[in-house]
Amino acid sequence: MEQVLSFSRAFISIAFLAYASWSDFRTREVSNTVWVLYAPTAFVLTLTQLLFFGLDRPFFFGLSQPLDSLAFYGLSFAIVLAFSVALFYAGAFGGADAKALMCLALSLPTLPKTIEPQSNFTSPFFPITVFSNAVLLAALTIVYALVRNAFWKLRTGSKLFAGLENESAWRKILALMTGYKVELRTLEKKNAHVYLLEDIATKETGEDERRLLVFPKDETQETIVARILSAGREENLKNGVWVTPGLPLLIFITAGLIIALLFGDIVWLFLRFILLPR
Secondary structure, eight states, rough: HHHHHHHHHHHHHHHHHHHHHHHHHHHSSSOOHHHHHHHHHHHHHHHHHHHHHHSSOOOOTTTHHHHHHHHHHOOOOOEEHHHHHHHHHTTSOOHHHHHHHHHHHHOOOOTTTTTTOOOSSSSHHHHHHHHHHHHHHHHHHHHHHHHOOOOOOOOEEEEEOOOOOOOOOOHHHHHHHHHHOOOOOGGOTTTTEEEEEEEEEEOSSOEEEEOOOOOOGGGGGGHHHHHHHHHTTTTTTOOOOEEEEEEOOOHHHHHHHHHHHHTTHHHHHHHHHHSSOO
């Protein structure tokens, strides 16, 4: 029965997050119905397991009794809740991402006992391991951006930062690592799911000046897009503008969960591979 409960919690987590990821990818929105169904189901299954069998893995806390397990469950959820809310209000990710982590805290406060990942290390607060895996996977998109920019340069033979020569080197490096160039007509598509990495400002002389944005401004995207499109007749915009993709972080969270179940904490695995002698 204990193994059935552990497996069920892992299975429903993957199933709900997979559906949420698909919805996020298609529309960049996730219905609250997903979390309304996921959260209570996860809570009931986890609470049942804790009351009858205790924690999956007590770790160094030495917690194995039901009452101790319930206390740790509450602590784990409180930490993940505070972590998720802080990142949400800091603008690090969206509401659906925060809800996904909170539901994971209800479903999988620790690594299920029935699963043995290749790494013998995961955070005692399992959703933190899932999130760190997701962040590392999302960071790999830097490779995609660099390769795409290199192919754009080879294909067009144009300057990557034409019209942006006055921008600082670090802003250009940031754009190369997080974005790429698209044609103006891409901005007119409703399902483009990209955010502008540049804007046009009017100088004191009355001339327009293109500027790279350090962070995409979600609340002003429509205004910036309208400004860029209206300036599209200018010669220095004919080769496109800089954008960054609106990454569906839920996809990385889902992948981070699956990797955590199979391999553990891949950040730790990477550090161990680099630092420890083989």
